[in-house]
Amino acid sequence: MRGHYNFVFFKKTGRSDSIMLLITGGAGFIGANFVLGWLAGCSEPVINVDKLTYAGNLDTLGSLQHDQRHVFVRADIHDRETLNHLFAKHRPRAVLHFAAESHVDRSIHRPEEFVQTNVVGTFTLLEAARAYWNQLTGADKDRFRFVHISTDEVYGTLAPDAPPFTETTIYAPNSPYSASKAASDHLVRAYHHTYGLPTLTTHCSNNYGPYQFPEKMIPLMLTCALAGKPLPVYGDGLHIRDWLYVGDHCAALRAVLARGQPGETYNIGGCNEKTNLDVVHTLCAALDRIKAKSSGTYADQITFVADRPGHDRRYAMDASKIERELGWRPAETFETGLEKTVHWYLDHPDWVNRVISGNYRNWVELNFKLHPAPRTFFSEIAQGASAKTVWGSMRAE
Numbered sequence: 001m002r003g004h005y006n007f008v009f010f011k012k013t014g015r016s017d018s019i020m021l022l023i024t025g026g027a028g029f030i031g032a033n034f035v036l037g038w039l040a041g042c043s044e045p046v047i048n049v050d051k052l053t054y055a056g057n058l059d060t061l062g063s064l065q066h067d068q069r070h071v072f073v074r075a076d077i078h079d080r081e082t083l084n085h086l087f088a089k090h091r092p093r094a095v096l097h098f099a100a101e102s103h104v105d106r107s108i109h110r111p112e113e114f115v116q117t118n119v120v121g122t123f124t125l126l127e128a129a130r131a132y133w134n135q136l137t138g139a140d141k142d143r144f145r146f147v148h149i150s151t152d153e154v155y156g157t158l159a160p161d162a163p164p165f166t167e168t169t170i171y172a173p174n175s176p177y178s179a180s181k182a183a184s185d186h187l188v189r190a191y192h193h194t195y196g197l198p199t200l201t202t203h204c205s206n207n208y209g210p211y212q213f214p215e216k217m218i219p220l221m222l223t224c225a226l227a228g229k230p231l232p233v234y235g236d237g238l239h240i241r242d243w244l245y246v247g248d249h250c251a252a253l254r255a256v257l258a259r260g261q262p263g264e265t266y267n268i269g270g271c272n273e274k275t276n277l278d279v280v281h282t283l284c285a286a287l288d289r290i291k292a293k294s295s296g297t298y299a300d301q302i303t304f305v306a307d308r309p310g311h312d313r314r315y316a317m318d319a320s321k322i323e324r325e326l327g328w329r330p331a332e333t334f335e336t337g338l339e340k341t342v343h344w345y346l347d348h349p350d351w352v353n354r355v356i357s358g359n360y361r362n363w364v365e366l367n368f369k370l371h372p373a374p375r376t377f378f379s380e381i382a383q384g385a386s387a388k389t390v391w392g393s394m395r396a397e
């Protein structure tokens with residue numbers, strides 16, 4: 001095995017026969033929310049495999065530092081040897097596969113990493129899971145599940161009056177990100193149909209909530225608003241997304257894990273179709289209420305910037321299947337979820353500042369000699385450049 005445990009952050013449980021989950025990408029936004037929620041609600045341990053790219057943040061998992069139910073392993077999902085070792089040692093009853101390159105803008109500038117992680121990485125993980133599952137017997141084999149976390153973006157874009165995406169909508173991905181996720185979905189499907197691996201795939205709409213890296217829209221707007229910087233809105237701001245609070249997404253995944261049927265796919269959405277401009281205005285209104293500026297409104301900071309190439313116009317989700325079959329529906333409305341999110345970001349300036357300054361990377365870089373975080377739209381904005389200038393220069397690269 002190449003790296004043994006490349007990095008074991010928290011103490012190992014030492015058990016080889018324990019019932020546990022193997023999570024990939026559990027230091028990212030949704031994966032970490034899932035791990036924190038899981039361990040808050042039950043005693044079943046989690047082995048958390050994450051490469052710690054720029055999007056992986058161990059600060060988010062700091063509250064688990066002395067929790068023996070959480071085993072953190074720094075590893076790449078391409079590393080078959082390490083995956084084999086982890087499956088053999090910990091004998092998980094399920095895999096929840098969150099690890100991915102997940103930011104559409106980055107996929108436009110550097111598509112190769114998306115193909116490598118989202119397609120080749122998922123293939124490697126599937127192979128390791130299949131080899132492990134093949135040698136299970138009896139109840140262990142029957143109960144094993146591989147839950148693949150995918151996105152609504154694989155379905156492409158919707159006309160204004162078209163019905164929402166269902167699980168049978170034909171795939172039509174439009175960005176390197178969504179194309180790489182679509183490819184991984186097809187591999188997951190094939191592993192069920194060809195080998196019988198008990199896979200389940202979920203397609204979720206846009207998430208927001210605590211611990212989201214501030215390159216994504218809601219935390220980007222929040223942090224820019226509070227810093228008095230421009231709020232960059234793409235094009236005319238009328239692109240429509242369906243928004244889901246991350247805690248509701250995690251609850252849906254727990255339902256899929258517990259009651260989902262192998263071979264099935266489930267759409268997960270918030271029934272909250274909003275234009276980007278509506279989202280930014282709602283956010284500004286919440287901030288005006290909770291943390292008013294000395295003069296004017298946060299909406300004064302809205303700045304329109306050139307549109308993203310190939311920008312899908314509308315996504316909307318029909319989540320009636322998961323409600324009907326698994327009894328899940330979102331607990332939060334967009335307004336309640338957004339209010340919680342605004343309070344979380346205001347209450348956690350240290351987490352935000354360490355991300356903005358890049359300090360959350362220092363510890364990792366010191367220990368693992370990683371490359372510095374790449375230049376991003378967000379990092380430049382955070383350092384004071386104007387939205388228009390940064391976007392123009394990055395697109396020229």
Ligand SMILES: NC(=O)c1ccc[n+]([C@@H]2O[C@H](COP(=O)([O-])OP(=O)(O)OC[C@H]3O[C@@H](n4cnc5c(N)ncnc54)[C@H](O)[C@@H]3O)[C@@H](O)[C@H]2O)c1
Binds near residue numbers: 051052055077203213
């Ligand atoms: N954020 C959303 O709105 C949204 C919506 C629907 C679906 N999804 C999907 O949910 C999953 C999680 O999304 P997120 O927003 O938390 O992403 P994220 O970018 O915040 O986190 C991704 C995590 O994966 C890790 N990772 C990346 N490459 C890896 C590799 N090769 N090996 C091991 N770990 C690796 C990163 O270090 C990071 O911790 C993704 O698969 C994404 O496609 C996200």
